[in-house]
Amino acid sequence: MKRDTGPLLPWVLLVISILFLGLSGSGLLAPLESIFGFAITPLENTFAGWFDTLGTLTQTSRDVRALQQEVNDLQAANDLLVQENIRLREYAAENEQLRTQLNFAQSNPTYQLIGADVLERGCETLLCGDIVGQDTNPYLRYIIINVGTRHGVATGMPVVTGGAVLVGRVARVSVNLAYVQLINDPDSRIAAMLQQSRISGLVVGSVEGNMIMTEILPDETVNLGETIVTSAVGGLLPRGLILGQIDEVTYQESQLFQEANIRPAIDFRRLETVLVITDFPQPNLDELKNEE
Amino acid sequence: MSLYIGIPILMIAAALQSVWVEDLHILGGRPDLVLLLVVTWAIIRGANDGVLWGFVGGMCCDLLSGGVFGLWTLSLTVVGFLAGQSWVHALGPTVMRLALMSALGTLIGHGLLLLMMGLLGYQAAPAITLPTVALPAALLNLILSPFSFTLLVWVHRRIQPPTGALA
Numbered sequence: 001m002k003r004d005t006g007p008l009l010p011w012v013l014l015v016i017s018i019l020f021l022g023l024s025g026s027g028l029l030a031p032l033e034s035i036f037g038f039a040i041t042p043l044e045n046t047f048a049g050w051f052d053t054l055g056t057l058t059q060t061s062r063d064v065r066a067l068q069q070e071v072n073d074l075q076a077a078n079d080l081l082v083q084e085n086i087r088l089r090e091y092a093a094e095n096e097q098l099r100t101q102l103n104f105a106q107s108n109p110t111y112q113l114i115g116a117d118v119l120e121r122g123c124e125t126l127l128c129g130d131i132v133g134q135d136t137n138p139y140l141r142y143i144i145i146n147v148g149t150r151h152g153v154a155t156g157m158p159v160v161t162g163g164a165v166l167v168g169r170v171a172r173v174s175v176n177l178a179y180v181q182l183i184n185d186p187d188s189r190i191a192a193m194l195q196q197s198r199i200s201g202l203v204v205g206s207v208e209g210n211m212i213m214t215e216i217l218p219d220e221t222v223n224l225g226e227t228i229v230t231s232a233v234g235g236l237l238p239r240g241l242i243l244g245q246i247d248e249v250t251y252q253e254s255q256l257f258q259e260a261n262i263r264p265a266i267d268f269r270r271l272e273t274v275l276v277i278t279d280f281p282q283p284n285l286d287e288l289k290n291e292e
Numbered sequence: 293m294s295l296y297i298g299i300p301i302l303m304i305a306a307a308l309q310s311v312w313v314e315d316l317h318i319l320g321g322r323p324d325l326v327l328l329l330v331v332t333w334a335i336i337r338g339a340n341d342g343v344l345w346g347f348v349g350g351m352c353c354d355l356l357s358g359g360v361f362g363l364w365t366l367s368l369t370v371v372g373f374l375a376g377q378s379w380v381h382a383l384g385p386t387v388m389r390l391a392l393m394s395a396l397g398t399l400i401g402h403g404l405l406l407l408m409m410g411l412l413g414y415q416a417a418p419a420i421t422l423p424t425v426a427l428p429a430a431l432l433n434l435i436l437s438p439f440s441f442t443l444l445v446w447v448h449r450r451i452q453p454p455t456g457a458l459a
Contacts, residue, residue: 009340021366039303043303047311051311135357139409
């Protein structure tokens with residue numbers, strides 16, 4: 001058995017490891033990650049394909065497959081209808097707000113008013129990606145998708161499924177892979193609002209994988225079952241992407257804000273395909289900086 | 293020499309960890325294949341080989357993680373170094389020290405990971421995650437250690453003729 005032949009090697013590799021940590025955010029490791037990524041990405045894709053095939057093979061009878069397909073189709077159709085319904089409700093709420101603003105304008109004819117959206121939805125550019133794996137770090141809730149910088153993906157881009165349900169945001173990207181921070185990751189923070197009552201708050205993840213809406217003012221009435229959507233405050237996400245529904249509301253007198261547990265709109269473990277929103281109308285933050 | 297065989301083994305293990313193992317929930321947790329291989333190899337071949345495998349295995353895991361690059365590399369390098377030290381021999385016969393070091397190495401690896409994540413500003417919450425993630429992983433790695441040992445002893449004998457030290 002070979003033991004402790006070179007005392008220098010461990011220390012050299014330890015120092016390099018610490019350097020990796022220090023240089024990670026600077027982008028200097030990108031070439032190294034690309035080189036190793038080219039080797040490991042095909043392996044990841046191949047295994048993902050194998051396990052996908054293996055999962056299909058376990059369906060023993062053709063009838064079961066046909067029924068499964070029918071259920072999937074119906075589920076997809078139902079999802080589309082639910083999402084369409086939620087979008088329509090979003091438009092109805094927006095319409096209601098615009099009517100209120102119009103009434104305000106009509107009842108105050110002496111005011112000079114200019115209308116403006118917080119952030120307009122629409123004209124989004126979408127890119128489809130398959131989920132090839134999950135994060136090897138068990139303390140992070142990320143998924144790995146098979147699109148990267150060569151497909152036009154960049155850090156910060158929103159990732160959705162079914163067109164309107166927010167999955168997360170691209171946290172890191174390599175040439176062929178993108179690492180998506182799920183909305184239930186403990187470090188995820190998303191400006192959100194309740195669709196019907198327009199109450200705003202912040203949706204945060206937790207180490208247990210749950211989602212909580214925080215920073216809801218104590219005098220607000222939060223209804224159970226109400227849908228939570230992105231509010232686009234900050235301009236990092238489009239408005240109206242679905243996050244989930246209110247499951248439970250908690251408030252203690254000693255606390256500054258109410259909190260609400262959220263029932264997610266999707267089962268994160270069953271995600272297969274997602275869409276990356278590569279472009280959407282954003283406010284010009286440079287202008288804000290210039291004004292400051 | 294060990295790296296020629298080690299790189300593909302560790303890459304396959306990391307890819308399996310990401311594609312398959314992360315979906316498993318056994319005893320409330322999941323094993324850490326790469327960490328287990330690093331500990332086993334360090335026990336079979338010593339600290340230098342353990343550190344090399346830890347470094348390469350860590351890089352493979354970091355490539356399949358959205359976190360800061362280097363978290364796994366540093367954790368597994370340290371684990372490989374510790375598992376290959378001579379004091380590990382005092383833990384008893386090979387099977388015993390392999391089982392103990394698989395569990396202990398997993399706890400040390402996860403502890404380091406959480407420590408560094410905490411220092412880097414992640415919401416790590418070790419009080420919650422250590423018993424729910426690290427402990428089941430340590431137990432599962434302990435259970436799986438005879439399999440990794442059988443595999444890597446076979447690899448060891450292919451790349452270097454047996455000296456009788458392992459028998």
